[in-house]
Amino acid sequence: MAVITIIGIGQIGSALAFVAAENGNRIRFVGTPVDKEVVDACIRDGRHPKMDLPYPEGTQYFYCENWQDAVTGSDFVIGAISSFGVDWFLEAILKKLDPSMPVLSATKGLADLGDGTLVSYPDYWVRALRKCGIRRNIYALGGPGTAMGIMHRDHTQVVICGKDSALLKKMKSALETSWFHISLTKDARGLETAVAIKNAYALGVAMALGHARKEQGGEDDSHCNSQAAVFTQAVKEMIRVLELQNAQFDSTLIGIGDLYVTATGARTRKLGLLLGEGKTCEEAQELLGGMTLESLVVIRRLADAITIRARKGQVSLEDFPLLHFVISVLDSGKMEELPWKQFTFENL
Amino acid sequence: MAVITIIGIGQIGSALAFVAAENGNRIRFVGTPVDKEVVDACIRDGRHPKMDLPYPEGTQYFYCENWQDAVTGSDFVIGAISSFGVDWFLEAILKKLDPSMPVLSATKGLADLGDGTLVSYPDYWVRALRKCGIRRNIYALGGPGTAMGIMHRDHTQVVICGKDSALLKKMKSALETSWFHISLTKDARGLETAVAIKNAYALGVAMALGHARKEQGGEDDSHCNSQAAVFTQAVKEMIRVLELQNAQFDSTLIGIGDLYVTATGARTRKLGLLLGEGKTCEEAQELLGGMTLESLVVIRRLADAITIRARKGQVSLEDFPLLHFVISVLDSGKMEELPWKQFTFENL
Numbered sequence: 186m187a188v189i190t191i192i193g194i195g196q197i198g199s200a201l202a203f204v205a206a207e208n209g210n211r212i213r214f215v216g217t218p219v220d221k222e223v224v225d226a227c228i229r230d231g232r233h234p235k236m237d238l239p240y241p242e243g244t245q246y247f248y249c250e251n252w253q254d255a256v257t258g259s260d261f262v263i264g265a266i267s268s269f270g271v272d273w274f275l276e277a278i279l280k281k282l283d284p285s286m287p288v289l290s291a292t293k294g295l296a297d298l299g300d301g302t303l304v305s306y307p308d309y310w311v312r313a314l315r316k317c318g319i320r321r322n323i324y325a326l327g328g329p330g331t332a333m334g335i336m337h338r339d340h341t342q343v344v345i346c347g348k349d350s351a352l353l354k355k356m357k358s359a360l361e362t363s364w365f366h367i368s369l370t371k372d373a374r375g376l377e378t379a380v381a382i383k384n385a386y387a388l389g390v391a392m393a394l395g396h397a398r399k400e401q402g403g404e405d406d407s408h409c410n411s412q413a414a415v416f417t418q419a420v421k422e423m424i425r426v427l428e429l430q431n432a433q434f435d436s437t438l439i440g441i442g443d444l445y446v447t448a449t450g451a452r453t454r455k456l457g458l459l460l461g462e463g464k465t466c467e468e469a470q471e472l473l474g475g476m477t478l479e480s481l482v483v484i485r486r487l488a489d490a491i492t493i494r495a496r497k498g499q500v501s502l503e504d505f506p507l508l509h510f511v512i513s514v515l516d517s518g519k520m521e522e523l524p525w526k527q528f529t530f531e532n533l
Numbered sequence: 534m535a536v537i538t539i540i541g542i543g544q545i546g547s548a549l550a551f552v553a554a555e556n557g558n559r560i561r562f563v564g565t566p567v568d569k570e571v572v573d574a575c576i577r578d579g580r581h582p583k584m585d586l587p588y589p590e591g592t593q594y595f596y597c598e599n600w601q602d603a604v605t606g607s608d609f610v611i612g613a614i615s616s617f618g619v620d621w622f623l624e625a626i627l628k629k630l631d632p633s634m635p636v637l638s639a640t641k642g643l644a645d646l647g648d649g650t651l652v653s654y655p656d657y658w659v660r661a662l663r664k665c666g667i668r669r670n671i672y673a674l675g676g677p678g679t680a681m682g683i684m685h686r687d688h689t690q691v692v693i694c695g696k697d698s699a700l701l702k703k704m705k706s707a708l709e710t711s712w713f714h715i716s717l718t719k720d721a722r723g724l725e726t727a728v729a730i731k732n733a734y735a736l737g738v739a740m741a742l743g744h745a746r747k748e749q750g751g752e753d754d755s756h757c758n759s760q761a762a763v764f765t766q767a768v769k770e771m772i773r774v775l776e777l778q779n780a781q782f783d784s785t786l787i788g789i790g791d792l793y794v795t796a797t798g799a800r801t802r803k804l805g806l807l808l809g810e811g812k813t814c815e816e817a818q819e820l821l822g823g824m825t826l827e828s829l830v831v832i833r834r835l836a837d838a839i840t841i842r843a844r845k846g847q848v849s850l851e852d853f854p855l856l857h858f859v860i861s862v863l864d865s866g867k868m869e870e871l872p873w874k875q876f877t878f879e880n881l
Contacts, residue, residue: 330761337755339745339755366874368880369880409677410683410688410689412797413678414677417690417786441789446764449760449797528690531716531717532718
């Protein structure tokens with residue numbers, strides 16, 4: 186049994202709280218600055234105001250200014266903040282947190298160093314901390330798991346990555362349940378890249394479906410072929426990006442599984458369907474109720490990084506026709522036919 | 534413009550007829566011995582009795598005993614028979630057909646040489662013909678395309694594979710349209726293996742969904758995580774099989790795209806859902822209206838080949854837990870929990 190502090194009371198933090206509590210761990214939630222009313226509600230009702238299920242008994246709740254009280258005596262900290270809180274987490278928490286306190290981050294995304302290098306958020310934080318003379322490792326959790334699926338106890342495979350094998354095993358043993366399956370790897374950059382870039386490509390698959398629905402009508406299963414053609418190209422381009430990141434084979438596979446789940450059932454899919462039907466990005470986001478679509482940030486960073494690398498002669502833009510297509514539609518707000526012929530090959 | 538004889542008046546033959554006619558090619562259909570009544574109906578009505586759409590004007594229909602009349606003057610022959618007609622096609626057609634007449638086969642599946650070697654049907658036919666002193670090449674068409682999707686003019690990518698580059702290009706140019714996209718490769722064994730073995734793995738993904746639906750209830754999108762975990766493992770095992778077949782990277786990618794389409798929208802999915810809910814294979818097939826499920830033949834051959842190769846020390850059965858699971862359920866008729874922990878890894 187461990188005491189685990191989860192910083193950020195959103196979907197993924199909640200999902201991990203249920204998982205961790207199932208193993209008998211005790212949970213302490215810390216709200217971010219935007220979570221004040223959520224903490225109020227949790228203290229009052231024992232549950233998140235937007236969720237039906239109450240948090241496990243014994244869960245404690247802390248306002249963000251009292252985060253040190255929560256962390257004291259904890260075995261490790263889970264950072265469950267959105268990618269928009271990455272710099273807040275760095276400044277308000279990581280710079281002040283005891284470097285011996287292990288941190289596991291569930292934030293999905295990639296940081297762009299500006300020269301075509303994409304790094305994971307843990308890597309981004311570790312670099313920034315080092316500049317302040319703080320040396321620490323940060324661990325990450327990623328993989329094809331929607332928070333909703335985890336809360337429904339759907340069998341889920343995630344990966345925890347980072348440097349120290351013993352600590353990886355400790356985190357796995359704290360969080361693993363009969364339906365929450367955890368792989369371990371030291372390939373943090375590969376894994377975090379894989380589960381981030383799938384957003385760009387899942388968007389492409391969903392755009393093709395939205396476009397086909399609008400152009401041809403018919404049920405979804407009359408548009409399987411076009412989705413499959415885009416899926417094939419998506420996997421091809423993802424593997425090319427992951428080779429640039431020196432990703433291990435298992436990390437790439439997790440990215441492909443995550444592409445599948447995102448293309449068939451996640452928020453990015455809904456955005457892609459609307460874009461494919463001809464909505465602009467703004468219209469689509471409005472229709473989706475102003476969801477904060479972190480995937481759009483990742484897509485932009487990926488496209489920028491590939492463009493810079495192409496300028497340096499490290500890649501050829503012709504090898505990324507699907508990424509180029511997705512970014513063009515986002516930029517122009519105008520859906521076009523996909524570059525199908527560019528997805529074909531002649532190996533003669 | 535070419536004259537194309539299509540042997541077999543089923544779904545895929547019909548779909549290819551529409552594609553070919555769009556380019557101005559003239560189509561001659563030849564029924565197999567089981568198609569007699571279909572040929573009757575086609576001659577009478579100009580359409581397949583089970584389809585709404587009439588065949589293109591000018592299409593001619595031949596009973597199987599008159600196949601030589603159809604072939605005479607054709608530019609090439611498309612074999613569009615089910616895998617249950619493979620030996621009939623060999624004996625009745627291929628052994629008698631002028632070896633200079635090009636043949637493109639759309640039959641999906643793999644033949645098992647009995648020693649753990651899996652070969653494509655074209656390869657199987659070429660070997661059998663060589664024993665009779667007949668030397669010919671046979672080309673194949675495969676890829677993630679359901680016949681229904683093709684008939685709905687959904688953008689589709691397929692691959693034509695075989696030995697002679699000029700002939701590959703000729704077939705592509707005859708069949709390619711603005712929405713039917715054709716890649717070319719010489720990697721016939723890799724490509725045909727990729728598009729055949731995906732059946733075993735798509736069945737596994739669908740079984741996981743059927744099981745989750747039954748155990749947990751809820752909408753399909755609350756079971757994305759479990760599907761993704763199985764999809765990840767499916768891709769891993771497919772890549773292992775394809776490495777044994779020395780498949781090219783592009784062939785493997787086509788197989789992954791085909792896995793996607795089969796897991797999300799094809800007949801194999803329906804079978805997998807029923808098996809996952811606990812039906813036996815016989816019950817499931819009955820519920821599906823006695824569909825001829827060619828995929829079951831391929832799954833059995835794949836599993837047998839891997840078992841033989843494991844006995845020879847060429848592979849380790851532990852590397853194929855999903856295939857083993859699928860075959861166990863088919864054999865025992867009893868759905869079990871998937872071997873989730875075997876899908877995880879520790880790369881430390």
